[in-house]
Amino acid sequence: METLINEIALLLRTRRVALGWTTAELAETLGVSRPRVQKALDDMRELGYGLSATGAGAIRITRAPDRMIDTEILAGLKTRIFAKNLHCYNRLGSTNTRAIELAESGAAEGTIVVAEEQTGGRGRLGRNWHSPPRLGIWSSVILRPQVPLQRASGLSLLAALAFAHSAESELGLKVDLKWPNDGLIDGRKVLGVLTEVSAETDQVYFAVCGTGINVSHLPTDFPQSLRQTAGSLAMACGYSVDRLAFYRAFLSQFETLYRGFRRDGIAPFLDDYRKRSLLLGHEVIVTQGHLTIQGRAITIDENGALIVRDGRKNTVIFAGEATLREQ
Ligand code: BTN
Numbered sequence: 089m090e091t092l093i094n095e096i097a098l099l100l101r102t103r104r105v106a107l108g109w110t111t112a113e114l115a116e117t118l119g120v121s122r123p124r125v126q127k128a129l130d131d132m133r134e135l136g137y138g139l140s141a142t143g144a145g146a147i148r149i150t151r152a153p154d155r156m157i158d159t160e161i162l163a164g165l166k167t168r169i170f171a172k173n174l175h176c177y178n179r180l181g182s183t184n185t186r187a188i189e190l191a192e193s194g195a196a197e198g199t200i201v202v203a204e205e206q207t208g209g210r211g212r213l214g215r216n217w218h219s220p221p222r223l224g225i226w227s228s229v230i231l232r233p234q235v236p237l238q239r240a241s242g243l244s245l246l247a248a249l250a251f252a253h254s255a256e257s258e259l260g261l262k263v264d265l266k267w268p269n270d271g272l273i274d275g276r277k278v279l280g281v282l283t284e285v286s287a288e289t290d291q292v293y294f295a296v297c298g299t300g301i302n303v304s305h306l307p308t309d310f311p312q313s314l315r316q317t318a319g320s321l322a323m324a325c326g327y328s329v330d331r332l333a334f335y336r337a338f339l340s341q342f343e344t345l346y347r348g349f350r351r352d353g354i355a356p357f358l359d360d361y362r363k364r365s366l367l368l369g370h371e372v373i374v375t376q377g378h379l380t381i382q383g384r385a386i387t388i389d390e391n392g393a394l395i396v397r398d399g400r401k402n403t404v405i406f407a408g409e410a411t412l413r414e415q
């Protein structure tokens with residue numbers, strides 16, 4: 089978004105809220121001409137801002153736009169690490185790809201990349217992730233946990249758990265988690281997580297944790313191939329959901345869990361995750377490329393791996409696609 093709009097939105101939001109700002113005051117404070125401020129205010133209305141002016145010409149924001157723009161994401165966000173650096177795009181190939189580029193050039197932990205639309209959104213196992221404009225939250229965060237590679241898969245579980253907590257606290261929705269990291273509501277997939285890691289065996293350099301959250305989709309917004317299985321927060325609630333408010337809640341939940349993870353690992357969160365698991369206690373089929381493992385899903389261990397028991401043999405599974413076996 090244009091810097092001037094950002095700066096104006098920030099001033100209108102954060103200072104002298106009671107009094108409001110006149111065009112002349114904005115121009116003087118920002119060191120630009122009044123016509124430029126006027127033009128920026130018109131552009132803000134186009135973006136979806138509601139702006140009102142008092143008799144004395146003082147301007148106030150009456151409605152915020154449903155847009156993934158930095159001023160709006162940051163308004164009221166109470167995180168300490170996440171979103172200190174925030175890269176917002178209108179359209180991007182993949183937020184994970186961009187975040188990896190930034191991480192490789194040294195971007196700090198907590199840096200976030202978010203896009204209104206992804207033209208090449210990536211899912212697990214080489215799949216695509218449907219990421220149409222303005223309907224969802226397509227976002228990636230750079231993390232630099234001091235853990236061995238084996239522990240990094242716990243990050244996806246944390247993201248899924250953060251989603252479940254936010255959906256419950258913000259919207260009263262019950263989320264089922266399907267190992268490793270799908271979030272389902274009423275049997276439909278609403279959340280997908282793709283964590284990509286740069287590491288040596290004993291040290292993670294960085295992890296990019298990308299989350300796709302379907303927020304405002306109606307069934308017809310999904311392509312035919314996804315219509316039976318995908319859902320959105322709005323479909324689950326039956327009313328429209330404030331995307332930005334949900335995103336802020338998710339970031340704050342995720343950061344809280346992540347700070348706990350940095351201190352104590354995944355162990356303190358496992359019971360919470362297990363309680364929400366769709367698979368545990370059930371007969372499952374897990375595929376890993378050409379390999380298929382069948383058995384009863386008995387637990388998820390401290391590395392985030394799924395343990396499947398077949399007779400007396402336990403298999404520890406770090407990655408794969410799991411489904412419930414028809415009885
Ligand atoms: C899956 O369930 O297959 C994982 C989907 C992950 C999608 C998100 S959207 C934001 C981030 N950028 C990507 O390209 N993918 C992830």
